[in-house]
Amino acid sequence: MSLFKRAANYNSNNRNQAEVRKGPSNHTAINETRIEELANHFKARLLRETDLEKLTKMPSSELRMTLDRIVGQYLADEQVVISRQERDKIISRIIDESVGYGPLEPLLEDEEITEIAVNGPYEIYYEKKGKLHKTDIQFRDEEALRHVIDRIVAPIGRRIDVSSPMVDARLPDGSRVNAVIPPISLKGSLLSIRKFRKDPITMKDLINFGSFTPEMGEFLKALVKAKLNIIISGGTGSGKTTLLNALANFIPENERIITIEDMAELRIPHGHVAGMEARPANVEGKGEVTIRQLVRNALRMRPDRIIVGEVRGAEAFDMLQAMNTGHEGSLTTVHANSTDDALRRLEGMVMMSSAELPASLIREYLVGAIDYIIQISRLPDGQRKMLTIAELQKKEDGSFKMVDIFRFEQTHVNDEGVVQGYHTASGVIPQCLKRLKAYGTPVDPAIFEPARQRSSV
Numbered sequence: 001m002s003l004f005k006r007a008a009n010y011n012s013n014n015r016n017q018a019e020v021r022k023g024p025s026n027h028t029a030i031n032e033t034r035i036e037e038l039a040n041h042f043k044a045r046l047l048r049e050t051d052l053e054k055l056t057k058m059p060s061s062e063l064r065m066t067l068d069r070i071v072g073q074y075l076a077d078e079q080v081v082i083s084r085q086e087r088d089k090i091i092s093r094i095i096d097e098s099v100g101y102g103p104l105e106p107l108l109e110d111e112e113i114t115e116i117a118v119n120g121p122y123e124i125y126y127e128k129k130g131k132l133h134k135t136d137i138q139f140r141d142e143e144a145l146r147h148v149i150d151r152i153v154a155p156i157g158r159r160i161d162v163s164s165p166m167v168d169a170r171l172p173d174g175s176r177v178n179a180v181i182p183p184i185s186l187k188g189s190l191l192s193i194r195k196f197r198k199d200p201i202t203m204k205d206l207i208n209f210g211s212f213t214p215e216m217g218e219f220l221k222a223l224v225k226a227k228l229n230i231i232i233s234g235g236t237g238s239g240k241t242t243l244l245n246a247l248a249n250f251i252p253e254n255e256r257i258i259t260i261e262d263m264a265e266l267r268i269p270h271g272h273v274a275g276m277e278a279r280p281a282n283v284e285g286k287g288e289v290t291i292r293q294l295v296r297n298a299l300r301m302r303p304d305r306i307i308v309g310e311v312r313g314a315e316a317f318d319m320l321q322a323m324n325t326g327h328e329g330s331l332t333t334v335h336a337n338s339t340d341d342a343l344r345r346l347e348g349m350v351m352m353s354s355a356e357l358p359a360s361l362i363r364e365y366l367v368g369a370i371d372y373i374i375q376i377s378r379l380p381d382g383q384r385k386m387l388t389i390a391e392l393q394k395k396e397d398g399s400f401k402m403v404d405i406f407r408f409e410q411t412h413v414n415d416e417g418v419v420q421g422y423h424t425a426s427g428v429i430p431q432c433l434k435r436l437k438a439y440g441t442p443v444d445p446a447i448f449e450p451a452r453q454r455s456s457v
Helices: 003-013 015-022 032-049 052-056 060-077 084-099 102-109 142-156 203-208 214-225 240-248 291-298 315-324 339-352 359-369 433-438
Strands: 113-119 124-128 131-134 166-170 176-180 190-194 230-234 257-261 273-277 305-308 331-335 372-378 384-394 400-413 419-425
Touching (some): 032 060, 060 084, 102 113, 102 124, 142 166, 142 176, 142 190, 203 214, 214 240, 230 339, 240 331, 257 291, 273 291, 291 305, 291 315, 305 315, 315 339, 315 359, 339 359, 339 400, 359 384
Parallel strands (some): 230 331, 230 372, 305 331
Antiparallel strands (some): 113 190, 124 131, 166 176, 176 190, 372 384, 384 400
16 A cells, blocks of 8 residues: 555544544635645655655554654744644645655556556646546646656666656556656656556456457467467557456466566466566666567576567567477567558568568568467547457468458447447358367357357447
8 A cells, every 4th residue: 555545544534533623713724835835845854854764664654643743843843833634734745745656646546547647747647448537636846746757766776867868667566657858858757657457457357348258258268278379469558468468367377488578567377487577778878688688588498488578679580489489379469550560560570680581481480470460459439449369371382361260340439439349250260270179178169150249339
């Protein structure tokens, strides 16, 4: 529980006592400007005179009482008279800004909020249920925003300044953070936080959300258990990592999984997971560890499965090489807008690897490695949908065709702006049915029959 929530809980438990102490004569409106001035003044003194690290480790009741005592002493020293309510607000504000994340605390505590976007000190947005909303919350000024950014990056050994104005970081709970400061950002510092759910989203959750049907979920589970190589394709915020994590849950417990990510996000409840995380170069340009280096190293670690959070460059060649050389059942994601686009992007990435391969051989290499491409998207109304499960069907002459096994058919957009449609099978029978049966994960062929309104939304 964050310091903000701990303090809020304690304050709520003691509100009735505070009201009794104040009495009926103390009903004047709180002067917010005065509160802010006093909070800033006392916070500066607190930073000079107190060990904040000790404060952060205190239980909620002890933290609140300690700050109440300190603020009380400050008020007495400076002969300032305020109400109990004003004093409580000063304490809460000091907690937020000195040992928390300032005005972002309530947004971080709201479990329905998935992303937070700060465009300078006076513009803060959040995403809930796939849609962006602007808040009335603001930082006091640019300095207060920078203070929060510094507090985020310092514990993980990162720095952000004029010489290094962009940084990726994460909060203690795993939430991903990106920050950019002036002069690169034009109207104040920019801060983006992709929140980390306490409980990872499961396949059942995604089905309940309407992202795809139970039949599609059953099929995907069988593909993972049968060690078919799967690429998840989608745009920013479409849910690629969420789906990747959900699929990885179906990997049998007796297999060794190696995960490789830019920023660790995957949480796979599996008994044998070895995770690795890339590292950017330091300010001297040294110490970088790339995704490609980690993929190559993973091949020496006796992996049964290799999972790469997202392929963006030359590491695609090494990932495909692993898929082609006995490391079946590997999973990764790629940023692309369609299954065809995903193949083209992967081709381009392999060319970036400096592997001197002709285009025709690269395509053959791709087809030999990849069994399925799943396309997902965030629709204009905020819904996240699986648009396509496509199989790369190989022919004896080495050619192939990419065939939709399941797809989402959009029918219209209603008066409220909500996309309407349904998931359906295409009627094509997958080539992999014999393999699924051989691995003990057969599926009912009836699920591949086209059925209009199989899942309407």
